[in-house]
Amino acid sequence: MSDEAGSATAPGRNSDGAAGAARAPALELRAIDKRFGAVHANRAISFAVAAGSIHGLIGENGAGKSTLMNIIYGFHRADAGEILVHGRKVDITSPQGAIAAGIGMVHQHFMLVENFTVLENVVLGVEGGALLAGGLTAARRELEKLARDYGLEVPLDSMISELSVGLQQRVEILKALYRRAEILILDEPTAVLTPQEADQLFKMLGRLREQGKAIILVTHKLREIMAITDRVTVMRQGAVVAEVMTKKTSPRGLAEKMVGRAVLLQVDKCPATPGVALLSVTDLEVRDRLGVPRVKGVSFELRAGEIVGVAGVAGNGQSELLEALAGIREPSRGEIRLGGRELVREQLDARARRALGLAHVPEDRLRMGVVASFSAEANAMLGYHDRPRYGRGLFLDGAASLAGCEAKMKEFDVRPAQPALRISAFSGGNQQKLVLAREIDADPSVLLIGQPTRGVDIGAIEFIHRRLIALRDAGKALLVVSVELDEILGLADRILVMNGGEIIGELARAEATEEKIGLMMAGVRGEGGA
Amino acid sequence: METYTLIVLLLAATIRVATPLLLAAIAGLFSERAGVIDLGLEGKMLGAAFAAAAVSATTGSVWFGLGAGIATAVFLALLIGFACITHKGNQVVAGMAVTIMVVGLGPTLGLAWFGLGGQTPQLDGAGQRFTGIAWPGAAAAKEMPFPGLLYSELLSGQNLIVYFAAALVPLSAWIFYRTRFGLRLRAVGENPHAVDTAGISVNGLRYQAVIISGVLCGVAGTYLSTAASSGFVRDMTAGKGYLALAALIFGKWKPVPTLGACLLFAFTDALATRLQGVALPVVGVIPVQFILALPYVLTVLLLAGFVGKAVAPRAIGVPYSKEK
Numbered sequence: 001m002s003d004e005a006g007s008a009t010a011p012g013r014n015s016d017g018a019a020g021a022a023r024a025p026a027l028e029l030r031a032i033d034k035r036f037g038a039v040h041a042n043r044a045i046s047f048a049v050a051a052g053s054i055h056g057l058i059g060e061n062g063a064g065k066s067t068l069m070n071i072i073y074g075f076h077r078a079d080a081g082e083i084l085v086h087g088r089k090v091d092i093t094s095p096q097g098a099i100a101a102g103i104g105m106v107h108q109h110f111m112l113v114e115n116f117t118v119l120e121n122v123v124l125g126v127e128g129g130a131l132l133a134g135g136l137t138a139a140r141r142e143l144e145k146l147a148r149d150y151g152l153e154v155p156l157d158s159m160i161s162e163l164s165v166g167l168q169q170r171v172e173i174l175k176a177l178y179r180r181a182e183i184l185i186l187d188e189p190t191a192v193l194t195p196q197e198a199d200q201l202f203k204m205l206g207r208l209r210e211q212g213k214a215i216i217l218v219t220h221k222l223r224e225i226m227a228i229t230d231r232v233t234v235m236r237q238g239a240v241v242a243e244v245m246t247k248k249t250s251p252r253g254l255a256e257k258m259v260g261r262a263v264l265l266q267v268d269k270c271p272a273t274p275g276v277a278l279l280s281v282t283d284l285e286v287r288d289r290l291g292v293p294r295v296k297g298v299s300f301e302l303r304a305g306e307i308v309g310v311a312g313v314a315g316n317g318q319s320e321l322l323e324a325l326a327g328i329r330e331p332s333r334g335e336i337r338l339g340g341r342e343l344v345r346e347q348l349d350a351r352a353r354r355a356l357g358l359a360h361v362p363e364d365r366l367r368m369g370v371v372a373s374f375s376a377e378a379n380a381m382l383g384y385h386d387r388p389r390y391g392r393g394l395f396l397d398g399a400a401s402l403a404g405c406e407a408k409m410k411e412f413d414v415r416p417a418q419p420a421l422r423i424s425a426f427s428g429g430n431q432q433k434l435v436l437a438r439e440i441d442a443d444p445s446v447l448l449i450g451q452p453t454r455g456v457d458i459g460a461i462e463f464i465h466r467r468l469i470a471l472r473d474a475g476k477a478l479l480v481v482s483v484e485l486d487e488i489l490g491l492a493d494r495i496l497v498m499n500g501g502e503i504i505g506e507l508a509r510a511e512a513t514e515e516k517i518g519l520m521m522a523g524v525r526g527e528g529g530a
Numbered sequence: 531m532e533t534y535t536l537i538v539l540l541l542a543a544t545i546r547v548a549t550p551l552l553l554a555a556i557a558g559l560f561s562e563r564a565g566v567i568d569l570g571l572e573g574k575m576l577g578a579a580f581a582a583a584a585v586s587a588t589t590g591s592v593w594f595g596l597g598a599g600i601a602t603a604v605f606l607a608l609l610i611g612f613a614c615i616t617h618k619g620n621q622v623v624a625g626m627a628v629t630i631m632v633v634g635l636g637p638t639l640g641l642a643w644f645g646l647g648g649q650t651p652q653l654d655g656a657g658q659r660f661t662g663i664a665w666p667g668a669a670a671a672k673e674m675p676f677p678g679l680l681y682s683e684l685l686s687g688q689n690l691i692v693y694f695a696a697a698l699v700p701l702s703a704w705i706f707y708r709t710r711f712g713l714r715l716r717a718v719g720e721n722p723h724a725v726d727t728a729g730i731s732v733n734g735l736r737y738q739a740v741i742i743s744g745v746l747c748g749v750a751g752t753y754l755s756t757a758a759s760s761g762f763v764r765d766m767t768a769g770k771g772y773l774a775l776a777a778l779i780f781g782k783w784k785p786v787p788t789l790g791a792c793l794l795f796a797f798t799d800a801l802a803t804r805l806q807g808v809a810l811p812v813v814g815v816i817p818v819q820f821i822l823a824l825p826y827v828l829t830v831l832l833l834a835g836f837v838g839k840a841v842a843p844r845a846i847g848v849p850y851s852k853e854k
Contacts, residue, residue: 073727075852096729111724113717114844124717125728127710135710175728 024087026051026214027183032081034067041067042078043239049183054205054215056225056246059235060258060457061428065218069185073105074098085183104176108188110168114161118154119143122175139178146177150207166197173204184208185216190224194313195485195518202228222251234258259459267465272493275304278477279446284334286320294320296501302446302477307468309492310481313521317501318481319363322450326360327353338446354383359439363450363481369435370423377419380405380438408437413463429460436464440471447471450481465491485514499523534675540800542683546758548796549695550575550750554774555781555788556702557746563706563783564739565719565845569625570610571747572771573632578603578751580636583650583762584643586658592756600748606632607744615736618849637764653760660689660757691753703785715739719843722850732850776829782840798825
């Protein structure tokens with residue numbers, strides 16, 4: 001790893017070739033190895049991160065990135081290997097130890113207490129004395145200074161629950177800096193941000209790099225790696241498969257290394273030829289349990305032979321819209337027309353809607369799409385188990401359900417092809433393929449899909465996207481809700497952007513750019529908006 | 531002046547009933563704010579009541595009794611903690627199991643040791659009970675009913691545990707909101723993951739909370755058998771542990787509102803006792819059973835409708851594990 005050390009330079013400079021004084025890297029991992037039972041989660045992982053640099057760590061779900069980060073942060077202990085901080089070997093057995101070693105972590109799911117103030121969250125664990133009053137005053141002073149130095153302004157006395165996701169993330173970064181972290185790990189930091197918020201985050205990370213911090217960015221988004229990192233380590237199946245300088249690689253090259261074979265990042269498709277409207281929604285309003293409107297008077301049409309994408313930051317009403325359309329949630333107002341029927345007034349439930357040719361792949365696969373403890377076979381007919389092909393009267397036809405599952409597994413390349421295996425033992429991608437197979441098998445005219453590729457590896461994403469486009473070409477109407485902008489841009493023929501429960505704008509694919517959509521996601525109305 | 535005296539006596543009774551309720555409710559507050567459901571309140575109190583009476587009767591000192599009561603309740607609390615915190619068991623089941631065990635164990639041990647049908651011997655010796663402490667001038671104050679009676683009957687003449695319970699409310703509020711321990715305790719009941727990543731032991735904090743709950747239940751149980759009455763009788767908690775839990779929910783897991791809830795429950799209880807056999811205008815004499823049910827009916831009504839939305843600590847009832 002000596003070539004790594006060579007690239008470490010004085011803080012504020014990150015030119016790769018500069019022969020700086022041979023300073024030890026801020027963080028170095030040597031042959032980290034970890035097993036969980038039969039699973040070899042990390043295989044002899046080694047890499048080093050220089051102070052004043054941003055190091056990308058990329059890999060598919062299950063590649064072992066999270067395990068590795070949890071080892072660095074003291075949640076797990078490595079079976080073998082060493083961690084060095086600024087050239088000194090450290091033994092990290094708990095988050096306390098990691099903090100003491102100057103390591104801070106921003107978790108994907110924020111580790112914040114929602115009904116505490118920002119200030120209380122920051123001092124939790126480093127209160128500076130048995131009584132709060134003195135510590136809080138000192139912390140306030142220090143945080144105001146940090147905010148000035150790094151441009152991390154946050155209202156210190158606001159409750160976390162009142163803050164936007166972007167600000168909450170800022171609090172997490174402040175927490176790390178307040179604990180004097182020199183090494184900052186960010187785990188999928190942009191998953192919950194609008195593109196503009198992500199840009200802001202990257203600017204902030206750039207400033208931290210200038211200040212000499214070492215930053216590890218864990219992500220599966222190639223675009224982010226290319227945009228901000230200095231070096232990138234690629235992991236696959238628990239091992240490091242490549243470590244390269246970012247400027248000497250390309251998104252395609254990285255994707256191939258992640259998957260281990262050539263992949264198409266963008267599925268080719270011909271322009272859509274939309275036909276008649278199959279589903280039309282008029283002035284739909286959906287309220288949550290507390291009576292707060294989540295979808296506010298939404299109207300649109302879904303035509304045969306087109307894919308309509310719904311973009312938006314998570315929590316802007318897309319989920320509620322999808323559930324109302326699928327018949328899981330009752331709207332408080334409005335009309336949904338499908339196949340000559342009006343679904344809301346007739347109070348047709350999810351099953352009746354299925355019978356009318358509406359299929360639904362829910363956003364939260366494990367909670368709503370499958371029964372996690374059931375076999376693949378049972379899950380492959382869930383919701384359609386009362387159809388004649390699966391049995392008569394009170395009895396299920398075991399042979400038919402097995403045959404049905406086997407056929408679906410074959411057609412959708414579900415691995416392992418074992419109908420008796422519990423669905424939770426399959427990877428996310430294979431679960432999703434089976435759910436998709438189940439819904440498509442019923443030959444619906446309208447297909448609603450929430451987060452088609454959440455928790456799905458790149459290889460399977462390509463497969464799923466191909467199938468969805470094939471369905472469109474077969475004259476079906478598809479509504480795709482996704483928080484992944486790349487996915488919306490790759491699939492949709494027409495894009496609806498939701499913000500605060502409204503469709504704030506509509507764009508044809510040809511005129512849609514990431515920037516335009518991003519602005520709408522943030523609440524800025526497009527000129528051609530609704 | 532008859533009504534005035536009646537009201538003062540009613541308030542005095544309220545204080546007596548409220549004391550064990552408040553102690554148990556604050557005990558539950560510590561446990562639940564840390565994320566551990568405290569259905570064992572009833573069992574811990576009952577166990578402490580038995581141990582305190584038994585030891586006080588045997589040794590002749592109520593202070594040894596108090597020690598035994600606290601030790602017993604802490605032991606039971608640790609049992610629940612071991613099941614729910616260390617082994618991530620179901621908190622409701624563990625609490626209920628401890629309660630059911632104590633309901634049977636107390637009288638059984640009592641029968642074996644004292645042969646009095648499951649009771650403990652009458653505590654009538656000097657120093658075997660907590661008795662009222664007369665404040666200076668209390669007797670003189672009685673001569674002048676207003677405000678003297680308030681002083682002599684309410685402020686003066688209570689036993690130590692009552693004063694302790696009263697002091698506990700501001701004390702616990704201070705601990706929860708002004709100390710490092712309180713901040714961490716509240717955090718661990720809301721989001722233990724945040725506490726863990728901050729480098730603080732989740733289990734350590736929860737054990738501390740559960741032990742505090744044990745100590746306070748010990749005091750509450752001791753009050754029942756050595757202050758409110760003179761000896762242990764079968765099922766003497768009579769659902770006070772559950773009532774305390776209701777008060778704590780009604781008080782939205784906050785010390786001062788919880789005190790209010792305890793006083794309200796205690797007042798209806800005292801009122802119910804007063805109303806027995808009294809002919810009221812219009813309705814006449816109300817059946818005793820109905821009157822005795824009043825506090826519980828009130829509880830159900832309050833919890834069902836009038837509380838508004840009580841927001842429980844978010845992580846309550848969920849054993850902590852690092853994986854989500």
